[in-house]
Amino acid sequence: MRRKTDAREIPPTAGLPLRLGDLRGGQPALAQVLAPYSGCEDALLTCSGTAALVVALRMLAQRSERREVIVPAYTCPLVAIAVAHCGLRLRLCDTQPGHFAMDPDALHAQLGPQTLAVIPAHLGGRPVDLGTVCDMALAAGATVIEDAAQSLGARHADGTPSGLAGDIGLFSLAAGKGLSTYEGGLLVARTPQTREALRETAQRELPVRAGWELRRSLELLGYWALYRPRGLRLAYGAPLRRALRRDDPVGAVGDRFSMRIPLHRLGRWRQAVATRAAARLPAFLEQTRAQAMRRLPRLAAIPGLRVLDDASGAHGTWPFFLLVCETAAMRDAVMRALWTAGLGVSRLFIHALSDYPDLRAILPDDDCPQARDFAARSFTVSNSPWLRDDAFERIVKTLETVTAQRD
Numbered sequence: 330m331r332r333k334t335d336a337r338e339i340p341p342t343a344g345l346p347l348r349l350g351d352l353r354g355g356q357p358a359l360a361q362v363l364a365p366y367s368g369c370e371d372a373l374l375t376c377s378g379t380a381a382l383v384v385a386l387r388m389l390a391q392r393s394e395r396r397e398v399i400v401p402a403y404t405c406p407l408v409a410i411a412v413a414h415c416g417l418r419l420r421l422c423d424t425q426p427g428h429f430a431m432d433p434d435a436l437h438a439q440l441g442p443q444t445l446a447v448i449p450a451h452l453g454g455r456p457v458d459l460g461t462v463c464d465m466a467l468a469a470g471a472t473v474i475e476d477a478a479q480s481l482g483a484r485h486a487d488g489t490p491s492g493l494a495g496d497i498g499l500f501s502l503a504a505g506k507g508l509s510t511y512e513g514g515l516l517v518a519r520t521p522q523t524r525e526a527l528r529e530t531a532q533r534e535l536p537v538r539a540g541w542e543l544r545r546s547l548e549l550l551g552y553w554a555l556y557r558p559r560g561l562r563l564a565y566g567a568p569l570r571r572a573l574r575r576d577d578p579v580g581a582v583g584d585r586f587s588m589r590i591p592l593h594r595l596g597r598w599r600q601a602v603a604t605r606a607a608a609r610l611p612a613f614l615e616q617t618r619a620q621a622m623r624r625l626p627r628l629a630a631i632p633g634l635r636v637l638d639d640a641s642g643a644h645g646t647w648p649f650f651l652l653v654c655e656t657a658a659m660r661d662a663v664m665r666a667l668w669t670a671g672l673g674v675s676r677l678f679i680h681a682l683s684d685y686p687d688l689r690a691i692l693p694d695d696d697c698p699q700a701r702d703f704a705a706r707s708f709t710v711s712n713s714p715w716l717r718d719d720a721f722e723r724i725v726k727t728l729e730t731v732t733a734q735r736d
């Protein structure tokens with residue numbers, strides 16, 4: 330007999346669920362209600378985090394002759410696609426051992442008179458200290474664009490919101506990244522001058538396009554209807570299992586992206602829906618944080634596993650736990666045991682950027698062994714409130730069993 334819990338599917342990240350009342354719309358005041366997190370009353374709304382990056386890069390490229398952009402070798406493939414879309418040259422910066430943060434020596438080797446921008450990222454809500462990166466970029470005359478797509482609400486050790494430690498910052502409002510307009514983004518900058526320049530560029534780059542807005546509005550309705558444990562079985566679990574049966578991990582985590590980036594304005598109704606939902610964001614971030622603080626010690630105690638935590642004083646968000654196994658074989662064994670269990674265990678980006686076949690045409694041949702190693706040894710455990718204590722304990726027990734089999 331199938332157990333009742335079999336109809337449930339836990340999402341890999343803790344997104345804020347929509348309520349029926351949100352769909353009534355109302356005031357589209359999203360930038361204002363998110364100001365405590367973004368640090369800007371007048372943050373710019375865009376149709377995606379990728380579009381926000383395109384606007385930032387186009388603005389910078391228009392004001393400079395420099396044509397190279399340095400990105401971490403382990404980050405979202407959309408970052409690389411956005412750089413190529415703007416006609417700029419990519420340079421990969423290898424990561425620190427066992428982490429996704431940029432390695433300062435590798436960054437030093439890539440910085441030069443052609444460097445327009447550096448795009449460090451805070452993955453899974455973990456704010457990376459950007460002091461060194463910002464100092465090095467400043468000395469080289471390059472702009473820091475902080476990729477806070479996965480860290481809306483996180484704070485650096487000095488209290489600065491993630492996204493505002495560099496010159497320009499971006500957040501994603503995509504489905505599965507917390508607060509969502511199905512697709513959406515937010516662009517912030519430290520100085521009013523930069524914000525004005527970004528606004529002018531966005532005016533040009535993001536025209537009103539009714540067809541895209543209609544499509545995204547319907548997708549947002551679908552998100553409201555299906556973003557719950559039973560709906561996710563259909564919307565997330567079924568495609569995941571199909572992709573894994575085809576031996577297609579990139580498809581399983583939704584890492585395969587088009588080279589064409591939709592660029593248009595974010596409509597008023599979707600903004601208003603997210604504005605209503607955003608009223609619940611502070612409590613949701615607090616709830617997931619409290620749950621993470623209770624569960625993190627359980628995961629951290631498992632031999633052979635390391636859980637990424639915040640640097641002293643930093644205050645991250647907790648959409649999921651990012652874990653690193655001692656060996657790639659151990660990580661693969663974990664995924665065999667848990668990826669299709671419906672418990673929200675997954676992987677972040679499948680490859681280092683240089684290992685995505687679809688990106689080969691736009692990437693340099695830089696060798697990035699640490700990023701590749703991080704891709705091979707890391708995995709994620711959902712921190713969705715829908716993952717109940719008994720299900721979390723099942724994950725812990727399985728991890729203990731799998732990791733005990735190492736020799």
Ligand SMILES: *Cc1c(COP(=O)(O)O)cnc(C)c1O
Nearest residue numbers: 377378379405407450478501503
């Ligand atoms: C999702 C993501 C992006 C792109 O944001 P979209 O809103 O999906 O376009 C950029 N960087 C990182 C690290 C991401 O996770």
